[in-house]
Amino acid sequence: MRALAALIARDMRFALRVGGGALVALLFFLTVVTLTPFALGPDLALLARIGPAILWLGALLSSLLALDRLLSVDHDDGSLDLILMAETPLELALAAKAIAHWLTTGLPLVVAAPVLGLFLNLDFSASAAVLLTLLAGTPALTFIGLIGAALTVALRRGGLLLSVLVLPLTIPVLIFGVAASNAAIVGPMPFGAPFTILCALTLISFVVGPFAAAAAIKSGLE
Template sequence: MTAFLALVGLSARLSFGGRSGGALVGLVFFLAVVVVVPFAVGPDMNLLSRIGPAVLWIGALLASLLVLDRLFGDDRSDGALDLLRLSDLPLELVALAKGLGAWLATGLPLAVAAPFLGLLLGLSPNTVLSTTATLVVGTPALTMIGTIGAALMAALGRGGVMIAVLVLPFTIPVLIFGVSAAAAPAMAPAPFLAPFLILIALTLASLVIAPIAAAAALRAGLD
């Protein structure tokens, strides 16, 4: 357990100031996406408040994936991955710890920033609340799915946009249920609880499946 927590801490620390941007660049990217949208759709506050939850979710999705591309790649190129494997912690738990640390440093700040960006989009207080809640429980799923992508990138020995190409299709369910729950207050009869619970289920499933897949990709790619 000590080893696991130590690795979560290291991963959070490295992701916070990581080579492909880290937490700050992720946040700025998130802000930039939200700022760019009104230029595309026009400054109509009614329209913006209607599509606001979706804009925030897409921004968070891209931001949380793009900062992950070197999550395992750096460990591979500087040799730390070898050392991480020379321990009693199974590679699956190494992947889980890396993912959790990365989420603390890059995913959670996005959810925290969402209410402020929601103001720019004219979201109602209820929608701000629902969007923030869905991002808090949904971004771990995005980060964990991104962890699979990061492991594939490490196996490929490269980084960059390719991670989004490989991973985006897998995030579609998270996006669907996240946005459905987030936008529920704005679309009166739409249910909130059902998609919200499914979103939680997706997050829990990703916490189990993603580390196994990431470890398999690392093993497959590194020998």
């Protein structure tokens, strides 16, 4: 446990350092949300209606943008090999890295969402719904992205390949995240059903993500 805590602390320190990239995702999120009214027109009623969808898409793309750094930096400087050789199971170490990554890039997105909701004319309950669904859903994005990050590290090809591989896998999270947010605003269905499924998806990704990522890294470093 102490090794994992140390790993989380280390990763968070690196991410928040100059050049760590934690803030880039946040800035990207802000930019995407700023761009949408230019594409759609400043119709406040329309923005309020599709606001949760914009916020969710923005958060999805932003967390994807930061994924590239999740493992590639450690792979480049060799610390991934040390993690691989350590006594701590690789699955747990990867999960710890993903948690650290979520705390430094996912969580700021979640916190920023209600602020950006103001730009999109979301009222208080809508913002709260988006905040809650993002809080439940973004960990799933990070843990699904972990698989993609591990694959691209194993393949020694980064960047765009990662996005193409990961995005189709995130469709269920997007569907239920946006549905739960919309359910809280316009109905007709209750907030609970899609939100519970969203939580279930996150829990599944907690299990599948680290195991698949560990398998990918082991296969790539042989």
